[in-house]
Amino acid sequence: MAAGAKQPTGRYGGRTAGERRAERRQRLLDAGLRLFGGGPGYRATSVSALCEEAGLSTRQFYEEFSNLEEVLAALHTLINKWAEEAAMSALATMPEGGVEERAAAAFRAYASCATCDPRRIRIAFVEVVGVSPQLEAQRLARRGRWAEVMLHELKRAAVRGEAAERDYRVAATAFIGAVNGLLHDWTAGAIDASLDEIVDELLLMLIGVLRPKGWRAAP
Template sequence: MTGRLKAPTGRYGGKSAAQRQAERRSRFLAAALELFGADPGYRATTVAALSEAAGLSTRQFYEEFRTLEDVLAALHLQVNDWAEEAVLTAFAEAEGRPLAERVTAIFRAYAANVTGDPRRIRITFVEIIGVSPRLEEQRLARRARWVDLICAEAEAAAARGEAARRDYRIAATAFIGSVNGLLHDWSAGWVEATLDEVVDELVRQLLGILRPAGWEPGRSALPSAAP
């Protein structure tokens, strides 16, 4: 199949074509969250099974998507959008608070959103891996958004004299890898800790990056190495 089928146009049942299309898409994504994020998983799901779970036809599927990979791509973006919205809300609510409190509030919001539904964890950290070069590029692009967010917060903290001035990109990239790995392992039951303990550990790691040994509040940069 080279492309999607054309969806019907005009009003039906009091809803516009655009409203019906949005509703169908939402139902397919909700069904995908259940099938991809729980059992049987993305690789064992068929178009027919997904359509049945959504209460829609396979024809309606092809009016919205070309392949199941398109569904997984859309679902991965949606799950990341939910987490990003939670973080941005926490950013706004923590405005003006000391750095440690601000970082803690932000990570609590992120962790609560990501781990609140085990299906989201599986979509973000398991099902998306190794599917195709296209989805790998998408996964890395979304991770880069999180790196950019950490860098922006670090640079703002440095400008306020709450953190060291430096290029944070490599450190932020490494830190995001730690976040993803620890939250995945915790959700899989491989880490014996409460979610609060996990968040506290991540906060300590980030504060250690922002305020390394030898840095003092108000200092604009790290101390120079001794000759």
Template sequence: MAGRLKTPTGRYGGRSAEERQAERRRRFLDAALQLFGDSPGYRSTTVAALSEAAGLSTRQFYEEFRTLEDVLAALHLQVNDWAEEAALAALVDARDLPLAERVTAVFRAYAANVTSDPRRIRITFVEIIGVSPRLEEQRLARRARWVDFICAEAAAAAAHGEAAPRDYRIAATAFIGSVNGLLHDWRAGWVAATLDEVVDELVRQLLGILRPAGWCPLPARTACEDEREAR
């Protein structure tokens, strides 16, 4: 019968079929992170090579995935999930801090996670590009998720008088492009700066978007208005 091979059921070696399947999937993704994210890259990797690197058989590969593209898709989502989890955890820890400090904490956590392993950057910003319409749709969907994240935090800041009230979607989309491009170029060695300097620049850009020239945070609004009138 055509289709994927049936996954075994029952316990073996003290582990359930679901646990064994999760372990196989993890091993395939770990191997893909190395082969796709380093050498030889996604386009030069075969099912046989990936299976060998994972210490598993090609039969086991087809029990978990249909194609190598499925592996790349899963790995791309995993890398983005790691970065999102780091950013959200930092946001929770910094929730009571002023806007500038919150933004800095979130972007330090995000940048540290993404750049901690050059293979993650290659998966996110290089290998995923131009593979297929399906993966392009996935890539844009994850980018839109980051845009939504920034828009939501900007709206919350505006509601508390910390940022100018406006529609931030276009600005957030442009900013995400800056984040992706700058982190990729920095990791590739094309930007002569420390990671802290890169993050500081991104924070300045975002604060400039949230607090344009001539606008003041709510607690300082009266003093700002008096200063402008005195000019």
């Protein structure tokens, strides 16, 4: 290389190739959120329609994703990540709180994050269901992650004498399934209730799991 020659920076318009690619990916995800969650839905959206919505070419689409299912999977992951961060942040603010207070804070933070944009909840609880074996595996893995969080809280309550001492593995999985089913039906308009009423009902269900008939608090 000749003395004084410079290595190419890969910059165009003041941005690196990586920055431009990240922007394209974000534009495709934003378009997916609008079309899958607020427009015709995942199954009625084509690659060309998504690209038109994002203002990008199909060539640019295939540089980021192999197919539309990957866009849906990425959105599902993001929506759950945001909701988990909200719930964990709520729990972190009350480390010494009782199980009812901690559960109420976590449920409210989770539900508020998931439902703050109707498009998010439609994608997470409606559009993602039954798409493919791969996406079903991702959906069930995410439910399993929520069940682990739930199991940790249930065990914590039992240790503190706020709940019955027993194996909560099945109960945690069943409860998360109930949460998903309830939010799915609520999103679909099958349940006429406010978000506060939904959270209150979840709390009643949780206390029933933690404190069966005849249970007494430890002294």
